[in-house]
Every structure is written in structure tokens, then in C-alpha cells.
Amino acid sequence: MIAHIDVNSFYASCEQVFRPDLWEKPVVVLSNNDGCIIALNAQAKAQGIKMGRPMHEQWEEVRKKKIHVFSSNYALYGDMSQRVMETIATLTPALEVYSIDEAFCEVPEGIQDLDAYGRDVHNRIHQWTGLPVCVGMGPSKALAKVANRMAKSGAGSSPRVCPIDSDVTRKALLQRCDIEDVWGIGRKHAQRLRQRKVTNAWEFTQLSDAWVQKHLTVVGLRLKRELEGTPQLKLEESPAAKKMIGTAKSFGHNLDDPGLMQEALAWYVSEVAQKLREQNRLACRLTVFVETNRFRKDRPQYCNQISQRLPIPTQDSRQLVQVASTMLDHLYRPGFLYKKVGVWASELVVPSFTQLHLFEPPKKQQSSALMGIMDQVNSRYGKAKLRVARSGYRRAEWKLKQEHCSPRFTTQLSEIMTIRGNTVSSKYLSHDS
Amino acid sequence: MNTPALSLFLLHEPSSAEMAAAKTHQQPSGFPSPATDYLEERINLSRILISNPTSTYLARIQGGAHEETGLQEGDLLLIDRSITPRSGKLVLVWEDQEFTVKFLLKQGKSYFLTSRATPSSKDRIPVESGTKIWGVVTQWIRAV
Numbered sequence: 001m002i003a004h005i006d007v008n009s010f011y012a013s014c015e016q017v018f019r020p021d022l023w024e025k026p027v028v029v030l031s032n033n034d035g036c037i038i039a040l041n042a043q044a045k046a047q048g049i050k051m052g053r054p055m056h057e058q059w060e061e062v063r064k065k066k067i068h069v070f071s072s073n074y075a076l077y078g079d080m081s082q083r084v085m086e087t088i089a090t091l092t093p094a095l096e097v098y099s100i101d102e103a104f105c106e107v108p109e110g111i112q113d114l115d116a117y118g119r120d121v122h123n124r125i126h127q128w129t130g131l132p133v134c135v136g137m138g139p140s141k142a143l144a145k146v147a148n149r150m151a152k153s154g155a156g157s158s159p160r161v162c163p164i165d166s167d168v169t170r171k172a173l174l175q176r177c178d179i180e181d182v183w184g185i186g187r188k189h190a191q192r193l194r195q196r197k198v199t200n201a202w203e204f205t206q207l208s209d210a211w212v213q214k215h216l217t218v219v220g221l222r223l224k225r226e227l228e229g230t231p232q233l234k235l236e237e238s239p240a241a242k243k244m245i246g247t248a249k250s251f252g253h254n255l256d257d258p259g260l261m262q263e264a265l266a267w268y269v270s271e272v273a274q275k276l277r278e279q280n281r282l283a284c285r286l287t288v289f290v291e292t293n294r295f296r297k298d299r300p301q302y303c304n305q306i307s308q309r310l311p312i313p314t315q316d317s318r319q320l321v322q323v324a325s326t327m328l329d330h331l332y333r334p335g336f337l338y339k340k341v342g343v344w345a346s347e348l349v350v351p352s353f354t355q356l357h358l359f360e361p362p363k364k365q366q367s368s369a370l371m372g373i374m375d376q377v378n379s380r381y382g383k384a385k386l387r388v389a390r391s392g393y394r395r396a397e398w399k400l401k402q403e404h405c406s407p408r409f410t411t412q413l414s415e416i417m418t419i420r421g422n423t424v425s426s427k428y429l430s431h432d433s
Numbered sequence: 434m435n436t437p438a439l440s441l442f443l444l445h446e447p448s449s450a451e452m453a454a455a456k457t458h459q460q461p462s463g464f465p466s467p468a469t470d471y472l473e474e475r476i477n478l479s480r481i482l483i484s485n486p487t488s489t490y491l492a493r494i495q496g497g498a499h500e501e502t503g504l505q506e507g508d509l510l511l512i513d514r515s516i517t518p519r520s521g522k523l524v525l526v527w528e529d530q531e532f533t534v535k536f537l538l539k540q541g542k543s544y545f546l547t548s549r550a551t552p553s554s555k556d557r558i559p560v561e562s563g564t565k566i567w568g569v570v571t572q573w574i575r576a577v
Contacts, residue, residue, distance in 0.1 A: 020527035020565045086487040128488035128515050130567075409490070416491040419510070419525065419532045421498025 001107035004144035010101035011039035017130035026067040033250045033400040071402035079410045096235040118161030138164035142226035145183040174202035246344025252401045254337035263392035273317040282313035283345035288327040293339035488515035501548035512568040527565035
């Protein structure tokens with residue numbers, strides 16, 4: 001039996017945990033650069049706020065409706081996600097972290113009462129992290145997903161919990177699940193299925209295997225089996241190694257100064273290099289791209305990218321910054337207003353001992369020692385305290401806009417919760433004593 | 434980017450404990466240490482203070498509103514949400530738009546919050562269904 005667990009309105013819920021004044025209040029979270037809404041809770045949805053619309057179109061509405069707005073705070077979301085996963089791990093023998101706010105896990109053998117198990121999972125996550133989750137359970141991953149959707153819509157056996165534990169409930173719930181909402185059915189396939197009068201997940205399972213395989217390939221057939229209750233997909237406990245590591249962020253303002261762009265790029269490359277070291281990978285290829293603001297129809301547009309194979313695979317910030325910097329020199333054209341610069345490292349390989357020694361023994365060792373110390377200093381004193389000089393000291397002039405960012409309550413000592421004690425009771429106290 | 438700029442930054446950085454530790458990790462060339470078989474891990478304070486890191490959060494006291502409780506400005510609190518609040522526990526509570534720290538006490542069948550651990554304390558606030566108890570304070574750390 002597999003459980004699927006996800007956090008309701010994850011980013012918005014994270015913002016509420018440390019702010020009891022926002023419990024039950026409408027909350028939205030903005031994309032990088034505060035461009036548009038990427039997450040909102042049920043209360044904000046109920047006020048008619050929509051996801052994905054550009055912020056400049058709805059600031060007034062948001063203010064008028066007294067909706068609480070936050071810039072995205074990924075340091076906080078990342079740590080809260082980790083806490084959720086660790087909490088689930090205390091209740092299961094096998095866990096697959098599916099995304100930042102979603103996991104599959106195995107229901108321990110011998111559990112008789114699935115509903116009670118689901119409530120345990122829900123309650124423990126809520127108690128330990130303050131985050132609300134829904135729990136769906138079924139004999140396969142696809143059914144656990146369907147069950148989760150039903151738990152959200154309130155069709156489960158308990159609030160926020162829904163097990164599929166018999167063919168009767170399976171049929172009943174699949175009939176309530178629109179074909180568009182089935183995990184793995186894309187919009188095109190859903191359209192084709194609708195044309196064939198297949199409107200829900202149950203009707204999908206009633207199609208012939210031959211038809212499904214012909215029109216939705218073997219992937220569709222596998223999904224049909226899963227929905228029939230025969231598991232086809234295993235839990236992926238160890239995540240596949242990343243094939244590339246990259247970052248691209250919009251500038252706070254459009255830029256035309258190549259010096260500032262170089263500094264921003266060096267900053268991003270250093271972030272990528274640090275991730276390479278964390279994941280113990282060397283990059284064999286580096287790609288840099290630039291982009292103008294395509295929404296500024298009045299300005300000339302330019303976007304371009306260069307990719308280069310590195311002479312020696314590396315994870316050294318200095319070497320990567322140097323290569324990327326030359327690439328940006330080639331990419332840069334004057335006369336444009338740039339919106340974004342980005343970089344990614346690909347063709348990642350595991351450092352091998354022989355390689356280090358064959359090519360350039362002493363320098364390589366120095367490099368990893370120096371990078372190691374840099375990472376240690378930064379993990380202790382704060383991000384980029386020690387950095388490649390080319391990333392400069394003018395970050396305020398290019399960094400993305402995040403004007404509504406909440407504190408990093410759980411990862412920075414200077415930003416933890418503060419307890420002031422309320423004035424009412426302190427007044428009371430002075431009378432008392 | 435060339436190396437000297439970076440080394441310059443490093444020179445200004447005080448040599449950290451990590452760097453010293455890295456040096457002593459090198460293999461000694463003399464007689465092997467007789468302590469090798471008895472090596473134990475150094476006492477790890479965070480493991481002692483935090484029994485459940487997944488559910489533990491930090492908070493700091495600001496201002497002097499907690500004198501009755503014994504807390505002072507600057508005190509660091511560890512709050513473990515996995516512990517179910519019980520009578521006698523110090524808890525973090527949301528009250529009148531602020532976080533505050535109170536003792537949770539039980540008298541008869543009802544619970545109340547108070548700033549002193551004694552049941553005779555006068556400043557009692559009854560615990561109701563709407564009371565927002567955020568977590569249980571497990572440690573209280575003060576720099577001297």
C-alpha cells in the first residue's frame with residue numbers, strides 16, 4: 001500500500017507557520033523578482049485571486065482585499081520541506097521525495113486501519129512543522145495520487161485523509177476524478193479521451209488495453225494498470241543524479257552595463273560551482289545565456305547563448321567564473337537592455353582519483369582544499385561572505401527585487417522568531433508584583 | 434579570475450578552527466597514538482540540547498516583558514513542537530498579536546497560562562479552544 005502526501009499551498013503555508021496572526025488569512029507568494037503570484041492559499045483563492053497573473057495588474061486588487069503578500073523565501077521553504085520529509089520518514093520504511101512539497105511512501109506492513117494511519121501522518125506533520133497536508137492511499141502510486149485529490153476535495157474518510165482500500169471505493173473515487181486530473185494524462189490526451197466520451201478516471205480503466213496502448217502508448221497502458229490496482233511504478237528512494245545544475249534570475253532592473261552583468265554572472269556561477277561541490281560532481285561543459293526583456297516591445301530584442309566544453313572537468317569556482325566571463329564577453333552586444341543572465345553546468349561526472357593525479361596533481365589538490373575552506377567559511381559566516389572577487393560588491397544594483405521577503409526563521413540565527421511578550425499582560429504583571 | 438585576489442581575502446580571514454583541525458588530521462610519522470582504540474566523539478552540545486531536530490525551532494527574547502518568568506532580553510529558546518504541552522511546561526503562546534512565554538498549569542480539570550510556575554499565581558489566563566500554543570520550550574540558553 002502506498003501513501004501520497006502533499007502540503008496544501010506549500011509556500012503560502014510556510015509563510016503562515018511563524019505568523020499566527022496570518023492563520024486563516026489570505027496569503028500569496030510572488031515569483032522571483034516579485035513578478036507574479038506563484039502560490040496562494042485557499043483564503044486568497046476564495047477572494048478571487050488568480051495564480052500566474054503579472055503582479056503589476058493586480059497590486060491594487062490585492063491591497064484592497066487585504067491579502068498578505070510575500071516574496072519567495074526559498075531558504076525557508078527548502079528547510080520546511082526537509083522537515084516535512086524527515087517527519088514522514090519517522091512513519092514509513094520507504095520514502096520517495098517527489099518534489100519540494102510532495103512525497104510517496106510505503107504504508108508499513110501490518111497496518112489495518114488505513115484511515116487511522118493517514119490521520120497519524122497528517123497529525124504528526126502538522127504538530128512538528130505546523131504545515132497542513134493531505135494524505136491519499138492506494139495499492140499503486142497513481143491510485144494514491146487520485147486518493148490525495150479526493151482527500152483535498154473532502155471526499156475522504158476523514159478530513160484530509162482518503163484511503164482506497166476496496167474495489168468499491170476505488171470505483172466510486174475514480175468516477176469522481178475528472179480525466180484531466182489523472183496523474184500523467186496531459187491536456188492533449190485528455191482532449192482525445194473526452195472525444196471518446198471518457199470523462200473520468202473510471203471510464204479510462206474501462207477502455208480496451210489495445211486502444212490505450214495504440215493512442216497513449218505503453219505509458220498509458222501502465223497508468224491503466226496502476227488505476228486498476230496493479231502497481232507498475234516503484235518507489236524511487238534515491239533520487240537520480242542531476243544531469244545539469246544551473247541558475248538564471250532576472251535582474252532587479254534591466255541592465256546595459258557589461259560590468260554589472262559580469263558581476264551577476266560570477267555570482268551565479270559561484271552558486272552553481274558550490275552546488276557541484278555539494279553533489280560531488282565535476283562539470284565538463286558550461287553554458288551561458290543572455291536575454292533582453294521580451295515584454296518591452298518598444299526596445300530591440302536580443303537573446304543568445306554559448307556552450308563550451310571545459311578543458312579539464314572542474315568544480316572550482318575560480319575556473320568556472322573565468323570561463324563563463326569570457327563567454328559573456330562574446331555574448332554581450334551594446335545597445336540592448338538585458339533582463340537576465342544565466343548559466344548551467346552539464347555533462348557532470350564524479351571526480352575520480354586517477355583523473356586528479358593524471359592531469360595536474362598539486363594544483364588540483366590545492367583547488368579542492370581552497371574551495372573546501374571557502375565553503376566552510378561561508379556555511380559558518382553566511383552565504384558568499386568569501387567569494388570570487390569578480391562577483392563584486394554591487395549586488396544591490398542587479399539583484400532581483402524581493403521587497404516582501406519574510407525572515408529565514410529556521411536557517412539564520414539573526415532572523416529567528418522574536419518573543420516580545422505582549423504589552424497587555426506585562427501591564428498586568430506590574431500590578432501583580 | 435586569478436588566484437591572488439582570493440588568497441588576499443583568505444589572509445584577512447582569521448585562521449579558523451576548521452583549518453587547525455584539518456592540519457591535525459594529517460598522519461603522524463612517529464609512533465602510532467596509544468589512544469587510537471579509545472577515540473570517542475567530542476561532546477556535541479546540539480545533540481544534547483536538541484533531541485528532535487526535525488521539530489525544534491529557535492526563538493529569542495526581546496524586551497523585558499518576561500521578568501516574572503525569569504527570562505531576560507537576549508535569551509535563546511529552543512522550542513520542540515513534537516512535545517505535547519502538559520501541565521508544568523513552559524510554552525510559546527500567541528496572545529494579543531504577540532508571541533509570549535508562559536507556564537501551562539492544570540487545576541482541577543482546566544488548564545491556564547501563567548507567568549510563574551506556582552499555581553497560586555494571580556495572572557491566570559484560561560486555556561480555551563482558540564488559545565494558540567505554538568510549541569513547548571525545552572531549553573533556555575543565556576550568554577553570560
